[in-house]
Amino acid sequence: MASKLIAIVAGVGAGTGASVARKFAATYPVVLLARNPDNFEGIAKEINERGGKAVGISTDISDSKSVKDAIEAIKKEFGPDVGAAAAIFNASGGFLRKPFLELPEDVFSTALDVSAKGGFLFSQATLPLLLKGVQQKSQHPPSLIFTGATASVKANALMASFATGKWALRSLSQSLAREFGPQGVHVSHAIIDGVIDIPRTKEWLKELGPEAKLSADGIANDYWYLHTQPVTNFTWEIDLRPAIEKW
Amino acid sequence: MASKLIAIVAGVGAGTGASVARKFAATYPVVLLARNPDNFEGIAKEINERGGKAVGISTDISDSKSVKDAIEAIKKEFGPDVGAAAAIFNASGGFLRKPFLELPEDVFSTALDVSAKGGFLFSQATLPLLLKGVQQKSQHPPSLIFTGATASVKANALMASFATGKWALRSLSQSLAREFGPQGVHVSHAIIDGVIDIPRTKEWLKELGPEAKLSADGIANDYWYLHTQPVTNFTWEIDLRPAIEKW
Amino acid sequence: MASKLIAIVAGVGAGTGASVARKFAATYPVVLLARNPDNFEGIAKEINERGGKAVGISTDISDSKSVKDAIEAIKKEFGPDVGAAAAIFNASGGFLRKPFLELPEDVFSTALDVSAKGGFLFSQATLPLLLKGVQQKSQHPPSLIFTGATASVKANALMASFATGKWALRSLSQSLAREFGPQGVHVSHAIIDGVIDIPRTKEWLKELGPEAKLSADGIANDYWYLHTQPVTNFTWEIDLRPAIEKW
Amino acid sequence: MASKLIAIVAGVGAGTGASVARKFAATYPVVLLARNPDNFEGIAKEINERGGKAVGISTDISDSKSVKDAIEAIKKEFGPDVGAAAAIFNASGGFLRKPFLELPEDVFSTALDVSAKGGFLFSQATLPLLLKGVQQKSQHPPSLIFTGATASVKANALMASFATGKWALRSLSQSLAREFGPQGVHVSHAIIDGVIDIPRTKEWLKELGPEAKLSADGIANDYWYLHTQPVTNFTWEIDLRPAIEKW
Numbered sequence: 009m010a011s012k013l014i015a016i017v018a019g020v021g022a023g024t025g026a027s028v029a030r031k032f033a034a035t036y037p038v039v040l041l042a043r044n045p046d047n048f049e050g051i052a053k054e055i056n057e058r059g060g061k062a063v064g065i066s067t068d069i070s071d072s073k074s075v076k077d078a079i080e081a082i083k084k085e086f087g088p089d090v091g092a093a094a095a096i097f098n099a100s101g102g103f104l105r106k107p108f109l110e111l112p113e114d115v116f117s118t119a120l121d122v123s124a125k126g127g128f129l130f131s132q133a134t135l136p137l138l139l140k141g142v143q144q145k146s147q148h149p150p151s152l153i154f155t156g157a158t159a160s161v162k163a164n165a166l167m168a169s170f171a172t173g174k175w176a177l178r179s180l181s182q183s184l185a186r187e188f189g190p191q192g193v194h195v196s197h198a199i200i201d202g203v204i205d206i207p208r209t210k211e212w213l214k215e216l217g218p219e220a221k222l223s224a225d226g227i228a229n230d231y232w233y234l235h236t237q238p239v240t241n242f243t244w245e246i247d248l249r250p251a252i253e254k255w
Numbered sequence: 256m257a258s259k260l261i262a263i264v265a266g267v268g269a270g271t272g273a274s275v276a277r278k279f280a281a282t283y284p285v286v287l288l289a290r291n292p293d294n295f296e297g298i299a300k301e302i303n304e305r306g307g308k309a310v311g312i313s314t315d316i317s318d319s320k321s322v323k324d325a326i327e328a329i330k331k332e333f334g335p336d337v338g339a340a341a342a343i344f345n346a347s348g349g350f351l352r353k354p355f356l357e358l359p360e361d362v363f364s365t366a367l368d369v370s371a372k373g374g375f376l377f378s379q380a381t382l383p384l385l386l387k388g389v390q391q392k393s394q395h396p397p398s399l400i401f402t403g404a405t406a407s408v409k410a411n412a413l414m415a416s417f418a419t420g421k422w423a424l425r426s427l428s429q430s431l432a433r434e435f436g437p438q439g440v441h442v443s444h445a446i447i448d449g450v451i452d453i454p455r456t457k458e459w460l461k462e463l464g465p466e467a468k469l470s471a472d473g474i475a476n477d478y479w480y481l482h483t484q485p486v487t488n489f490t491w492e493i494d495l496r497p498a499i500e501k502w
Numbered sequence: 503m504a505s506k507l508i509a510i511v512a513g514v515g516a517g518t519g520a521s522v523a524r525k526f527a528a529t530y531p532v533v534l535l536a537r538n539p540d541n542f543e544g545i546a547k548e549i550n551e552r553g554g555k556a557v558g559i560s561t562d563i564s565d566s567k568s569v570k571d572a573i574e575a576i577k578k579e580f581g582p583d584v585g586a587a588a589a590i591f592n593a594s595g596g597f598l599r600k601p602f603l604e605l606p607e608d609v610f611s612t613a614l615d616v617s618a619k620g621g622f623l624f625s626q627a628t629l630p631l632l633l634k635g636v637q638q639k640s641q642h643p644p645s646l647i648f649t650g651a652t653a654s655v656k657a658n659a660l661m662a663s664f665a666t667g668k669w670a671l672r673s674l675s676q677s678l679a680r681e682f683g684p685q686g687v688h689v690s691h692a693i694i695d696g697v698i699d700i701p702r703t704k705e706w707l708k709e710l711g712p713e714a715k716l717s718a719d720g721i722a723n724d725y726w727y728l729h730t731q732p733v734t735n736f737t738w739e740i741d742l743r744p745a746i747e748k749w
Numbered sequence: 750m751a752s753k754l755i756a757i758v759a760g761v762g763a764g765t766g767a768s769v770a771r772k773f774a775a776t777y778p779v780v781l782l783a784r785n786p787d788n789f790e791g792i793a794k795e796i797n798e799r800g801g802k803a804v805g806i807s808t809d810i811s812d813s814k815s816v817k818d819a820i821e822a823i824k825k826e827f828g829p830d831v832g833a834a835a836a837i838f839n840a841s842g843g844f845l846r847k848p849f850l851e852l853p854e855d856v857f858s859t860a861l862d863v864s865a866k867g868g869f870l871f872s873q874a875t876l877p878l879l880l881k882g883v884q885q886k887s888q889h890p891p892s893l894i895f896t897g898a899t900a901s902v903k904a905n906a907l908m909a910s911f912a913t914g915k916w917a918l919r920s921l922s923q924s925l926a927r928e929f930g931p932q933g934v935h936v937s938h939a940i941i942d943g944v945i946d947i948p949r950t951k952e953w954l955k956e957l958g959p960e961a962k963l964s965a966d967g968i969a970n971d972y973w974y975l976h977t978q979p980v981t982n983f984t985w986e987i988d989l990r991p992a993i994e995k996w
Contacts (some may be wrong), residue, residue: 072854108928109876113813116869120861124913128857135850149498163920165928172865175920179904179913187849187906191500205487219486233480235258237465239498240452242471247491251396251436251486319607355681357627360566363622367614371666375610382603384666410673412681422673426657426666434602434659643992683992697751699981711981721980727974731991733960734946735967740987745890745980 013150014039015089015114016082018069018130018204022239023206024155024224026051026098028061031228035125036093039062042067043139051222069099075129082137091140093148094235097130097177098121098155102169105137116169123173127154127180135188142192149194149242153237155227156199158255194242197235200227201249220250258396260338260388261286261327265316266346266376270453273298275343276309278475279482283340284308286329291314315347317368329384331347336388340395341482344377345402346370346490348433349416353480363416370420374401374427389439396441396489398482402474403446404451405502407460432491439488443481447474448496467497507585507635507644508533508576511565512624518649518718519699520545522590523556525722526729530587531555533576537562563593564615569623576631584633587642588729591624591671592649593617596663610663617667621648621674629682636686643688643727643736648675649721650693652749675739679738688736690728692723695743714744754832754882755780755893757823759810759871760840764947765896765965767792769837770803772969773976777834778802780823784809793846811862816870823878832881834889835976838871838918839896840864843910847884857910864914868895868921876929883933890935890983892976895922896968897940899996905957926985935983937975941968 015032018041019025025047029038033055040048040062048064055062055222065081068074083090104111131152141150154228160178163171178197185195201211205221213220227248234243262279262458265288266272272294276285280302287295287309295311302309312328315321330337349366351358380436388397407425411416425444440499450456452468460467474495496502509526511517512535519541527549533544534556542558549556559575562568577584582677597611598605635644654672657665661672672691679689697703699715707714721742728737743749753783755771759782760766766788770779774796781789781803788807796803806822824831845852870894870898880892901919904912919938927934942949946962954961968989975984990996 042798054272073881108925111871111873113869113873117866119916120865124861124865124917125858126910128854128913132850132852132854135277139456163924163927165924168869168921168924168928171924172917172920174463174868176861176865176913176917180909183906183909183912184849186502186904187909189496189500190499194498222483223487225487230484230488230490237477238468238470240468241477242493242498243477246490247489248488249436251439251441251489253436255433258706355678358626360622362628364619367618367670371618371670372611372616375607375662375666379603379605379607393612410677410680412677414683415622415677419622419670419673420676422715423614423618423670426669430657430659430662430665431602433657434662447512558833654878678996683990683994686992688992717979717981724978724982724984731971732964732967733961734964735971735989736992737971737987737989740984742982742984743930745933745935745983747930749927 011094012037013144014082014086014091014147015094015096016134017041017096017098018067018126019097019155020048020051022208023204025098026225027228028098029226030055030184031232032064032094033060033157037063037086040064041067041069041078061111063070069126069130079148081132084187089140091146092134092137092150093141093145093146094151094153095130095134095138095155097127098172098230099126100155100157100170102173104169105166107166108168111169117171119169119173120176124176124180127177131180131184135193137193138193148236149192149239151196152184152188153196153231153234156197158199158201160199183242189242192239194234194237196243197245198230199226199245199247201247201255202219202253216252220252221249224249259284260340260393261329261333262341262343263287263339263381264343264345265314265373266402267295267298267342269455270451271474272345274471274475275345275478277302278479279341280307280309284333286309287311288314288316288325306410316373318375319376322370322380326380336387337384338391338393339381339384339397340388340393341398341400342377342381342385343478344374344401346373347404347417347420349400349420351416352413355415358416363419366416366420367423369452371423371427376426378431382440385440386438396439396486398414398441398443399431399435399442400445400481402482403444405446405448407446411455429491436489439486441481443482443490444476444492445477446492446494448494448502463499467499469495469497505731506531506585507640508580509588509590509627510576511535511590511592512561512620513591513649514542514545516702517698518721519592521718521722522592522725524549525719525726526588527556530555531580534558535561535563535572563620563624566623569627573627577642581632583633585638585640586628586631586644587640588645588647589624589628589632589634590647591621593620594649594651594667596667598663599660599662604660610666613663613667614670618670618674621671625674625678629687632687633685642730643686643733645688645690646678646682647690647692647725647728650691652693652695654693662681676712676738683736686733688731690727690737691739692721692724693739693741695741695749696741696747710746712745716742716744753778754834754885754887755823755827756832756835756837757875758782758837758839759808759867760896761789761792762836763949765968766839766895768965768969769972771796772973773835776803778804778827782808782810782819782835791899810871813870814869816874820874822995830881831878831893832885832887833875833878834874834882834887835892835894836856836871836879837894837972838868840867841896841898841911841912842915845910846875846907848907849909857913860910860914861913861917865917865921868918873923876934879934880932889977890980892935892937893925893929894937894939894975895981897938899940901938901940910930923985930983933980935978937984938986939971940986940988942988942996943994947955951972957993961993963989963991
């Protein structure tokens with residue numbers, strides 16, 4: 009019997025990651041990766057209490073050893089032949105609006121470590137499981153989805169660190185889409201162009217009304233839709249923004 | 256009582272247009288526009304026989320008078336206050352792979368007339384109905400969707416006519432997305448990057464197997480998904496291609 | 503003996519066109535095309551008085567017959583085998599910042615007629631002369647240069663007409679660059695991203711100082727530089743903006 | 750008296766770097782940075798023998814300490830208030846065409862270290878000197894120029910490492926162009942789209958003739974031209990390719 013396929017979400021916090029975890033947990037056991045267990049414990053508990061299955065693993069996505077350990081933990085939990093139906097990379101770092109000459113080297117490095125190297129390590133770790141998902145005839149083509157931002161396509165002044173990491177991640181996603189599409193894995197990149205409505209942004213843009221911010225659950229729906237596209241109709245990239253957003 | 260909202264599809268033929276018509280007809284009365292009635296009669300009959308409602312109107316989308324007449328016919332059929340939930344522009348023209356110095360002026364003009372001016376006339380005719388859809392509190396934000404192609408973002412050698420029309424249409428869709436998003440109308444552009452599996456292409460790419468071509472029904476699903484996105488999560492552009500496509 | 507090569511400039515007015523004419527006239531006899539002779543008479547006179555050679559021809563660039571007549575006039579003046587070293591398309595039209603539903607059809611059509619169809623007619627008329635320039639071993643690769651704008655790559659709200667024409671023109675230039683580069687003709691597109699300092703804009707942006715606007719002579723220098731690139735180093739596209747421009 | 754302005758070139762080898770050094774050395778004393786002194790000794794000797802001034806400094810551009818040491822060495826040589834007229838970043842790394850799952854982590858990291866972090870360190874080190882160049886009223890606006898590649902805008906299959914570094918570098922250059930343009934420093938990015946004719950590629954594309962490869966001296970000319978653009982006409986990005994290149 010084929011193993012039950014899992015979904016793996018990296019960069020789980022109180023916003024998009026949690027919504028994505030919740031959405032995919034309705035169909036798959038989910039593995040939640042974040043450096044700080046505080047970030048996944050609440051949503052893991054919620055999913056498990058509602059009858060789903062969620063496993064949180066404390067992982068530094070920019071550290072090769074830590075990512076390997078996470079995969080080992082996954083195999084211990086779900087069996088050595090476990091395949092994945094979806095892997096979602098939602099981590100980011102190095103956000104600091106700052107004159108370039110005052111930008112600390114470690115902030116720039118963090119952006120690269122999380123977005124670029126983290127994306128690389130996550131992809132190298134999960135693609136073998138996604139390819140197993142193809143072999144195990146997953147209902148929907150196994151999906152590798154990357155969360156991008158306005159800064160993935162536009163590098164504004166004072167945003168050198170964050171933008172550089174995000175352009176790097178977009179590049180990775182495009183190369184992988186071209187290489188793994190023909191192997192049956194659907195690689196996508198979502199440009200989130202606006203403020204997401206999460207606890208941290210509760211007070212932002214209030215004057216513009218409740219529809220001025222992206223819904224994290226909406227993003228999760230969009231990711232799920234990408235996941236359900238058949239092999240004849242793969243989308244590499246979508247942009248997402250509130251209707252009222254200026255762009 | 257609010258009028259029942261309709262969907263309007265321009266450029267209905269045996270492929271994407273018919274699939275889109277069928278998909279949206281499951282929820283809305285549909286109006287099918289094509290110059291040649293042969294192109295909409297079959298699908299209109301099919302929809303009406305299955306209990307849906309479809310009205311075909313012979314329309315030259317590049318002719319101002321003809322488009323106005325179509326709107327008059329729509330109002331006669333559905334009432335003067337009819338609103339629209341969706342308007343889909345799927346027409347194109349001027350496709351001719353030819354050395355530039357041998358490209359007839361009328362082919363180049365046709366590309367512009369259908370893709371650019373046609374897109375303009377269709378948008379000016381349907382946006383008032385879509386805005387009425389907003390007022391009439393449509394379940395999903397009223398949608399104006401344009402069908403693009405590989406040639407919408409890449410102008411290859413020998414493809415000057417078709418590409419020029421398609422770039423023009425993409426530009427129109429971007430400007431409209433920015434203007435009408437804040438008014439509640441969702442304007443999208445889909446880059447169809449590959450061969451669509453329709454009667455005319457039956458023999459193409461056969462050696463690559465059944466998954467080498469885009470599914471027209473799949474495109475219709477993608478358009479429907481765009482239509483169902485809430486105002487917090489609008490996509491302007493998606494690309495769509497078979498998994499095995501080289502790009 | 504080879505005919506002396508000429509330069510042809512379409513869209514000559516008091517700004518970029520005049521500067522380009524002046525610059526290229528230092529090396530080549532120049533032909534100046536504009537609908538209204540007022541637009542080329544001053545600069546033609548100036549060039550001829552300084553010992554250069556300039557011929558103005560009243561031409562509607564969007565009209566096939568008018569463009570053909572211009573080419574006939576050129577051949578009458580310079581001989582039937584005249585070749586061109588450069589052809590510069592600087593015409594544009596249909597600029598109107600207006601809510602889309604108030605945009606007159608004729609403004610939208612003008613944008614297409616001038617930018618898209620005009621670009622097509624100008625290219626079909628001048629490319630045979632540019633190819634003769636290749637045969638006649640011009641010192642620099644014969645150049646076909648198109649003037650673009652911010653609106654060539656970004657279609658803002660309320661700018662549907664102008665942007666649509668400009669995107670169309672950019673598409674044309676890309677297709678031609680791919681087709682004619684291997685034949686030795688250098689096709690380029692310049693994105694002019696800012697206000698050009700010309701008589702009509704004298705009062706604009708004054709508060710920002712003399713460097714807030716693009717120099718028309720500077721643009722002419724940039725076009726000349728493109729013209730002098732050897733076949734090993736062709737640029738298709740450059741962007742040009744004042745240092746202080748926000749973008 | 751103002752210090753004499755210098756030009757700094759990172760990533761000097763037998764190709765573009767040497768040509769750029771030679772070109773800028775005709776006007777400025779040049780500082781040549783490369784990890785391996787073999788890479789700059791020949792060209793430094795040549796420049797010095799011809800009456801120019803060139804100083805080579807062995808530098809690991811991805812190492813913060815090494816880059817700081819290089820700047821100290823520059824100040825020791827040219828004085829503590831030395832300003833720069835130009836800084837050219839021509840380094841790259843991590844080029845390996847390889848299935849993604851076989852791509853070693855250290856190759857991916859090298860691409861990021863050289864292209865992204867190297868670009869960051871070089872920019873933070875040279876921008877203060879370029880800003881001094883502005884204060885010292887350099888003849889041409891001080892220039893920071895980055896060498897890009899086809900892979901800067903297109904991430905092909907099997908090219909994940911190189912492309913990711915190059916997209917990151919392009920992002921950095923765009924953010925810096927927006928921040929430092931208004932301060933008088935001209936930041937540019939050149940997309941080198943083709944094979945450069947250097948000793949290492951001597952045998953490549955021979956069947957296509959001598960014009961199938963980009964000229965390194967031509968690239969140096971293009972960089973010099975960018976350097977000479979006035980503040981009213983800054984180019985952020987140019988693409989460069991042989992006329993016969995398919996793209």
